[in-house]
Amino acid sequence: MTPTQLRAYSAVVRRGSVKLAAAELEVSESAVSLHIGQLRKELGDQLFSRTAGGLTFTPGGLRLASRATELLGLQDITVLEVSAAGQGRRLLRVGASSLFAEHAAPGLIELFAGRAADLDLELSVRNPCTFVESLIERAIDIAIGPPPLSPDPAVSCRPVMYYRVVTVASPDHPLAGTQPTPRQLREQTWLLGPSAVSGSGALRTLLRRLGVPDDRQQIFQSHAAALEEAKRGRGVTAALSFTVAPEVRKGHLVQFRGPHAAIEEVWHSMTLAEPATPSAAGELARFASTPRAIQAMMRGTGVGVARFKPSVHVTLWS
Template identity: 60%
Template sequence: MTPTQLRAFAATVRLGSVKAAAADLEVTEAAVSMHIAHLRKELGDRLFTRVASGLVFTPGGLRLASRAIEMLGLQDLTVREVSQAGSGRRLLRLAASSLFAEHAAPGLIDLFAGRADDLSVELSVHNAQRFAHLLVTRAVDAAIGPRPATLDESLSCTPFLNYQVIAVVGGAHPLAGRQASAAELQEQTWLLGPSAASRTGLVPSVLRRLGIPERNQRIYQSHAAAVEDAKRGGGLALAVSFSVGKDLAAGDLRQVAGPHLPARGSWHLLALAGQEAASTASELRRFVATPRATQAMLRGSGVTAGRFRPAVHVTLWT
């Protein structure tokens, strides 16, 4: 078995067809079929058969599917560890939801990476629904975003920061500073960041609970761009509260209250459980809940330890 053959089979299993696997791997369908044929011959198992509804996998094919993902992940990990050993540097590959990546990741990464001269952090933005797959296949070492609806036992989940999403408008907007009804909110133009395009997370949840029609949603390349348009009177934006504190204090933005607003959420760090976790992911898991890390995420990393005085918040949970 070669890595190329295993990669072709794993893509076929994941996507449900040879055609989709070929497109994903950017090769021809004939190449994918050839790799699978070699596996069938070597293992003495058909692995799967085609039926009208798709592919039906044999017990051996299902076993190979799980092993292929594990073997490819270990191969990538080995290559990376050898490269790091040769260069004398360590690498943390971090996946994040768009909301965390824009508002809290810069301060966290700057402070975390600055603690060690041999550490580099590579950040990529993904839909939170892909976190489990990215971790299991070892495409990333850790992921930060909303807690998954279902959590596989192979993954650990560490909550570390609560946050609040509020609705804001420009100072001259008719809804500025007042309580709005559900009907009024549904009629507004909503200026949204890329997190609104996901199916998971706090922002999509708020939009669903409010029943905001898609025709009234405008999605921008960044959450900051959506908020800037709201300042100019373009409509109503959803923003992380700590990111717009100065604009609210200056009167450039006004908060709008209403059903399901404000909304509260929390960010979680996901990694492989136990000894399977990368050492850099374990370091980040211990660091991310410290007061210094919290300060860096909320305000950036440019505050010295001597001037850091964390506020005390008491939350009652039922």
């Protein structure tokens, strides 16, 4: 697949016809048809067919439509990155677990990025189980989240920040004001963020320790979304203690007490062992465990609208 082929296909999807796609791209209809034909041959899929009501896409065609948008978006980012590198700018690629990325990374990265005018930072959410592989393959420069289950001599790992995951629910929840037993917690409906399906991390460890069955777990796109559902009284959720403390103090949430309802863990930074570690990655690994950085992670500095640059899988600070 070439970018030209993907752009032609995306235009057909967007416009609903080869004729309109050709007009948008300022090429001939035969050129667009040629690109579509090449994609069909390479992928072994018809992708779409013409009907009286317009174009009808196959399941494979719909899948390619979303992937084409992602790939073209990444191509545009790469062009910008190469151009920036040619102007002397550095790029630091940070991979993070979903829990860290959602709640702690914004404050840390905003603070760190402000220290170097020539540095761009790219944050991507990754499964902690892939941290070591991503570092070795040079897909990222530094990973932050749960440490690897098995140490790897190629990767340097250092502690960043202790954190506590607690179990909370609406004040109207039947167990509010009690110290529930493991069995009572196990029988609840758990409203969870994406880190619940990763292979490691405090939230996953808590669920395993309690033995919460899969049919009692509801997974949401973000931990904040799961927390909002818990506030509405639809179940219990596990959350970072420092993120829910204000809501607990205001009485908007109740925190369950007892050793079974909470767990403490440590986020670690992981980089390739020296001398393979990029200098910026080493700087961030050292900076992340400082008191100032920890304060920023817990309180957040916010990202100004002019500096927030979303893309398909990554967020860029520059």
